[in-house]
Amino acid sequence: MLNLGRTSLGKAAGQRRRLPRPVRNAIGVLVSLGLTFLGLLMVTFLIGRVVPIDPVLAVVGDRASPEVYERVRIELGLDRPLYEQFWIYLSNVVTGDFGQSALTSRPVLEDIARVFPATLELATLGTLIGVLLGVPMGVLAAVRQGRWQDQMVRVLGLFGYSLPIFWLGLVGLLLFYARLGWVSGPGRLDVFYEGMIPTVTGMILVDSLIAGDLDIFRNALGHIVLPASLLGYFSLAYISRMTRSFMLEQLRQEYVTTARVKGVSHGRVIWRHAFANIRVPLITVIALSYAHLLEGSVLTETVFAWPGLGQYLTNSLLKADMNAVLGSTVVVGAVFIGLNMLSDLLYRLLDPRAR
Amino acid sequence: MKKTLLAAVAAVALVWSAGPAADAATPDDTLVMAAQIDDIISLDPAEIFEFSGAEYGAQVYDRLVTYDVNNVSDIQPMVAESWEVSDDGKTFTFRIREGITFHSGNPLTAHDAAYSLQRAVKLDLSPAFILTQFGFTKDNVDQMITAPDDRTLVLQIDQPYAPTFVLYCLTAGVASIVDSKLLQEHEVDGDMGHAWLKNNSAGSGPFMLQQWRPSEALSYTAFKDYWRGAPGLDRVFVRHVPEAATQRLLLEQGDVDVARDLLADQLNELRNVDGIVIDEAPKGTLWYLGLNVKREPFQNEKVRQALKYLVDYEGMVNTILAGQFKVHQSFIPEGVLGEIDDEPYTFDVEKAKQLLAEAGYPDGFSITMDARNNSPTIDMAQAIQGTFAQGGINLEIIPGDGGQTLTKYRARNHDIYIGQWGMDYQDPHTNADTFAANPDNADDAAAKPLAWRNAWDIPEMTERVRAAVLERDAAKRARLYEELQREHMEISPFVIMFQEIEVVARSADVEGLIWGPSFDSNFYWKATKN
Numbered sequence: 001m002l003n004l005g006r007t008s009l010g011k012a013a014g015q016r017r018r019l020p021r022p023v024r025n026a027i028g029v030l031v032s033l034g035l036t037f038l039g040l041l042m043v044t045f046l047i048g049r050v051v052p053i054d055p056v057l058a059v060v061g062d063r064a065s066p067e068v069y070e071r072v073r074i075e076l077g078l079d080r081p082l083y084e085q086f087w088i089y090l091s092n093v094v095t096g097d098f099g100q101s102a103l104t105s106r107p108v109l110e111d112i113a114r115v116f117p118a119t120l121e122l123a124t125l126g127t128l129i130g131v132l133l134g135v136p137m138g139v140l141a142a143v144r145q146g147r148w149q150d151q152m153v154r155v156l157g158l159f160g161y162s163l164p165i166f167w168l169g170l171v172g173l174l175l176f177y178a179r180l181g182w183v184s185g186p187g188r189l190d191v192f193y194e195g196m197i198p199t200v201t202g203m204i205l206v207d208s209l210i211a212g213d214l215d216i217f218r219n220a221l222g223h224i225v226l227p228a229s230l231l232g233y234f235s236l237a238y239i240s241r242m243t244r245s246f247m248l249e250q251l252r253q254e255y256v257t258t259a260r261v262k263g264v265s266h267g268r269v270i271w272r273h274a275f276a277n278i279r280v281p282l283i284t285v286i287a288l289s290y291a292h293l294l295e296g297s298v299l300t301e302t303v304f305a306w307p308g309l310g311q312y313l314t315n316s317l318l319k320a321d322m323n324a325v326l327g328s329t330v331v332v333g334a335v336f337i338g339l340n341m342l343s344d345l346l347y348r349l350l351d352p353r354a355r
Numbered sequence: 356m357k358k359t360l361l362a363a364v365a366a367v368a369l370v371w372s373a374g375p376a377a378d379a380a381t382p383d384d385t386l387v388m389a390a391q392i393d394d395i396i397s398l399d400p401a402e403i404f405e406f407s408g409a410e411y412g413a414q415v416y417d418r419l420v421t422y423d424v425n426n427v428s429d430i431q432p433m434v435a436e437s438w439e440v441s442d443d444g445k446t447f448t449f450r451i452r453e454g455i456t457f458h459s460g461n462p463l464t465a466h467d468a469a470y471s472l473q474r475a476v477k478l479d480l481s482p483a484f485i486l487t488q489f490g491f492t493k494d495n496v497d498q499m500i501t502a503p504d505d506r507t508l509v510l511q512i513d514q515p516y517a518p519t520f521v522l523y524c525l526t527a528g529v530a531s532i533v534d535s536k537l538l539q540e541h542e543v544d545g546d547m548g549h550a551w552l553k554n555n556s557a558g559s560g561p562f563m564l565q566q567w568r569p570s571e572a573l574s575y576t577a578f579k580d581y582w583r584g585a586p587g588l589d590r591v592f593v594r595h596v597p598e599a600a601t602q603r604l605l606l607e608q609g610d611v612d613v614a615r616d617l618l619a620d621q622l623n624e625l626r627n628v629d630g631i632v633i634d635e636a637p638k639g640t641l642w643y644l645g646l647n648v649k650r651e652p653f654q655n656e657k658v659r660q661a662l663k664y665l666v667d668y669e670g671m672v673n674t675i676l677a678g679q680f681k682v683h684q685s686f687i688p689e690g691v692l693g694e695i696d697d698e699p700y701t702f703d704v705e706k707a708k709q710l711l712a713e714a715g716y717p718d719g720f721s722i723t724m725d726a727r728n729n730s731p732t733i734d735m736a737q738a739i740q741g742t743f744a745q746g747g748i749n750l751e752i753i754p755g756d757g758g759q760t761l762t763k764y765r766a767r768n769h770d771i772y773i774g775q776w777g778m779d780y781q782d783p784h785t786n787a788d789t790f791a792a793n794p795d796n797a798d799d800a801a802a803k804p805l806a807w808r809n810a811w812d813i814p815e816m817t818e819r820v821r822a823a824v825l826e827r828d829a830a831k832r833a834r835l836y837e838e839l840q841r842e843h844m845e846i847s848p849f850v851i852m853f854q855e856i857e858v859v860a861r862s863a864d865v866e867g868l869i870w871g872p873s874f875d876s877n878f879y880w881k882a883t884k885n
Contacts, residue, residue: 053758054765059396061404062761063779064481066801071479104569105397105553114568129367136360170600178604182371185610186601191387191592194574195566225371232367305389305596307571315393315570318756 037333041093044329045086048322055320059102076102089326098330099323103316108327111312116331117202118188119301119308122228123293125205129232130239131286137236138243142251143270153240160237165230169303172226184222186305193219227304231297235289242285246278279350287343294335380609384589386865386882389596389605390615393570399552400471400531402480406777407573409528409875414575414591416531416558419449419468419508420522424871427690427781428829430522434463434532434559435508438522444515444827449508455582457534457559465502470535472500472510474547482529485780489513489521517827519692523782528875533557561586561880570595575879587867587883606631606860612884613861613868618730619677622858630863635678636870636877639688639778640855641786642680642735644724646848648810650770652720656846661710663850665746666739667702675734676853683854685840686790690872692829693783693836699844707746719747724771725763728754735852736773764808767798775855776805781873783836784824790851791843792820809848816842 018024056073064072077085092099098108141153176182184190188204197204197211205224208216250256251274259269296310309328316324381387394405400412420438423429432438435449455463476486476496490513491499499511512521524530534557538548541555548557556564561583562575575591594611596602602614603621607628617625625631646653646662653659668682687694711719726736733754740750750771755763764772779785793806793813800807819839826832844851857870867881 051759052762053756054762057758057761057765060481062765063404063484065484065487066803068479068481068483103393103396106569111569114571125370129370132363132366133360136363140360173601173604178608185605185608186596187594187610190610191385191594192382194572194592221370229367229371302597303601305594305598305601307568307595311570311597318758320758 033337036337037330038090040329040333041090041326042086044326045089045322046082048320048325049082049085051320053318053320055102055322058319058321093326093330098327101316101324101327102321103319103324108323111324112309112327112331114202115296115307115309115312118306119294119296119310121203121205122224122231122300122306122308123290123296125224125228126231126293127235127286127290129229130235130289133232134236134239135243135282138240139247139270139275141240141244142247145248150244153244157237157241160234164299165234165297166299166303168233169227169230169300172230173303176226183226184219186223186303188220188223188306189216190219190223227300227306231293231300235293238289239282239285243278243282246281247274250274250277280347283343283346283350287339291336291339294339295332381612382590383884386588386591386613386879386884387611388591388593388613388615389602389611390593390613391597392573392593392595393597395567395569395573397553398556398564398567399478399480399549400528400533401475401478401483401549402553403528404481406874409873410877411564411573412528412531413560413875413877414562414879415556415560415564416528416533417455417463417560418527418530418532419525421526422523422781422876424869424876427872428692430519430526434468440518444518445512447510447512447518447521449510451506451508452582453506455559456580457537457557458563458578459534459537459557461534461536463532463534463559464505465508466505467535468508468532469500469502470538471533472530473497474533474538475529476500478547478549482527482779485524485527485529489516489524514825515827516824517829517832519829519832520782520784520824524780527780532559534559561878562591565590577880581880583880586880588879591879603860606862609862612865613859615859617858617860619675619679622678622860625860632861632863633678634859634861634868634870636857636859637681637689637872638855638857639691639781639873640775641683641686641688641777641851642773642775642853642855644739644850644852645764645769645772645774645805645809646850647767647769647771647808648812648848649767650722652714652716652722653848655714657710657714658716659848659850660845661707661714661746662743662748663700664703664707664710665743665748666700666850666852667742668698668700668852670702670742671735671738672853675738676731679731679856679858680853681856682852684851685844686786686849686851687783687836687840688778688786688854688872691778691781691783691786693833693840695837695840697841697844702742704742704745711746711748716747719749721749721751722770723751723753724773725753725755725760725769726773727757727760729757732773739773765803767808767810772808778873781876784820787820787823787836787839790847790849791839792817805849811848 055076056069060068060072073079077088101108101111104111137153141150144150177185193216197207197213197216200207200210204220205217208220256269256274259273296308296313298310298314301308301311313328392407395408397403398411400416403409403412417434419433419435421431421433423431434452434455436452438447438449440447451465451468457463472486473496475483476491477493501509503509537557541548541551543550554567561578561581563578565574565576567573572595573593577586577589579585596605599616599618599621603617605611606614622633626633646659648654672680672682682698683689684698684700685695724736726732736752740752743750763769789804790806792804793811794802794817796807796810796812806813823832823835826835859870864885865882867883869878869881871877
């Protein structure tokens with residue numbers, strides 16, 4: 001049955017034994033994954049080598065003697081031709097060695113394992129807030145199209161699109177931290193709690209629960225809530241707009257009218273009929289917005305002294321620490337691909353046609 | 356629908372209600388500091404060469420000698436309780452103090468001192484030149500630096516340099532005394548423990564490294580057995596806070612005791628706030644314009660002078676740079692041997708125009724300036740653009756990131772470069788050697804001092820810089836530098852403008868922090884809290 005659509009191909013292949021289709025599919029996915037990463041690395045590598053920044057300077061500083069400078073240049077492999085540099089890097093990466101960061105003197109993987117959980121924690125909470133508020137708001141705006149609820153959602157979304165996050169972050173800190181005292185300040189924890197729980201996942205909210213320390217959990221929550229809400233607000237702006245337009249499209253469909261005529265309740269029409277049909281495109285929207293936050297929002301991280309991937313990547317870029325930049329790029333790439341595969345999986349669960 | 360939205364709002368509100376669990380106050384036994392510390396790339400004193408790293412080294416390590424932070428010309432004993440210089444000026448014998456222990460419990464001996472200096476020379480990392488300029492090499496250092504017994508350290512140098520020069524270099528971080536036994540335990544492939552020490556500590560100073568998370572936090576715990584007395588506080592926690600406005604908020608809320616990187620306007624507002632004190636310490640960092648002599652107009656000394664009259668020194672210091680800079684026009688900063696406070700240049704458009712006319716540029720000219728795209732560099736550049744225009748010079752600013760402009764500068768591809776220069780060690784030679792010496796002006800020269808970067812060929816002045824560093828009489832030596840600076844100010848392609856003042860905002864509850872003239876003379880160990 002599997003070969004039904006491929007008879008001609010099957011014939012052309014003659015009697016040769018072929019791998020079963022799921023295996024071939026898996027191989028295809030792997031090959032395309034490999035090619036994606038290869039392309040990603042190659043482009044990043046090239047950009048890193050053509051920017052007019054001297055990576056040796058980042059390591060030795062402006063004052064080093066010419067001998068030291070030359071030695072480090074050779075250590076970094078910068079005396080070799082570009083393709084050779086890339087080949088060496090690639091063969092190391094295949095064995096899981098992403099090299100050392102010139103700026104932290106530590107293996108890049110170790111650095112990323114330290115900074116990524118901070119971003120993951122922030123982005124996840126931010127996305128949760130964005131989805132939790134954004135989706136119902138979008139639905140509300142669509143149902144009450146043109147009325148005050150719709151206008152409010154529109155204005156909120158507009159602010160989210162247009163306000164600089166840097167400014168909003170500072171205003172948020174001034175208001176909720178300095179003036180009202182509702183939240184804790186920048187940083188991930190009070191100094192008092194620093195280093196009191198063992199690092200397991202690197203996400204303090206999770207680690208504190210594992211350690212069973214609710215004080216630390218509450219403290220960490222007090223620190224994360226403002227930056228997460230800020231990120232949540234920006235993803236809310238996007239998610240609510242998209243939800244609204246998806247819903248409007250569905251509500252115009254005849255099946256909705258039919259359902260209403262048949263006397264199906266208002267809530268049921270909206271949630272069971274129309275909303276069920278926008279779940280699939282909505283997942284793409286949410287996954288995109290989540291992936292965007294996972295790259296690390298460098299401005300938010302700067303204002304909130306949040307030691308995440310965004311700051312790490314920007315810092316490394318500005319100082320031409322290419323191992324760190326390439327390593328972070330792979331992580332961001334993996335996040336994108338991972339989320340894509342996850343949303344594919346969710347499609348299959350939610351959309352009977354895709355099963 | 357409304358119910359769904361309400362439920363969602365309630366859920367988010369619940370997260371918010373967690374609120375600040377502890378009241379906003381720093382622990383009594385801990386000094387908490389907000390600072391930009393992402394410049395640290397290593398914790399090994401043989402490699403440390405950045406401001407924040409130097410400050411770390413000063414807390415964790417001791418050196419042979421030190422200087423009085425209030426009077427830099429007073430060189431004081433530290434790990435070495437006394438020293439002698441031989442008659443020919445080439446042998447220094449240090450007597451090592453008894454009873455000092457490292458954090459590990461190992462006693463500190465002359466062998467550790469010898470090992471530390473040899474190690475810095477052999478590893479040959481960024482700051483190693485501070486030691487190797489005395490003729491130490493990988494091959495001879497074991498013979499030149501020796502410890503005949505536990506209490507005696509002997510240094511033999513290749514030329515009879517001014518003793519002050521040698522001693523000031525030994526006050527630098529690269530000459531920190533490390534725990535040789537501990538490092539030997541962590542040695543991998545003959546690296547003298549370098550890989551390990553990049554992320555760990557092996558010192559005898561008042562604080563021990565507790566944890567370093569790059570671009571996040573640096574924490575210390577007190578070393579109670581410190582030979583000069585236990586530190587006043589048990590712990591120091593430095594949080595990397597990149598944004599100045601955030602640093603200010605943290606300080607005002609009492610979540611940090613000290614904020615290190617506030618901007619001029621924030622400091623001005625804080626000066627009148629109760630409970631906050633502003634400390635100021637002139638640092639040995641100069642801000643200057645480098646005029647590339649490869650560019651035609653700058654080959655004329657009168658054009659170079661004219662530009663020195665087209666900078667509004669006082670105006671900038673009183674406005675955009677308020678509180679953080681002072682006018683300083685010679686290449687040796689205040690607080691260093693040989694300093695002069697001559698300020699021959701003021702903002703004088705007429706004088707500048709006259710000089711330009713004499714030089715054959717009555718209508719001025721167009722030129723570019725490379726500037727780092729950060730504060731205060733770009734602010735200074737813009738102010739200078741305005742005053743240059745009054746003299747008929749059309750200045751185009753090329754903003755760039757630090758690495759970019761520096762790379763261009765080192766390749767001598769700039770017209771004008773605006774930037775800063777910090778001293779490498781507390782001796783005038785460090786600045787004379789870069790501003791006033793250029794042994795080889797060829798494009799492929801090995802040494803690239805600032806004079807080289809601006810293609811200023813000065814064989815005669817280079818010789819005089821050489822003579823000054825060999826003058827053993829301190830008073831005569833100071834005079835040589837004074838003469839050099841006066842001539843330099845008149846003819847050089849450097850518009851030296853300002854000396855930087857480190858301004859620190861702290862809570863009035865914290866006392867006893869020491870802010871010296873360089874970052875490796877900032878000390879926390881005498882700090883206490885009320």
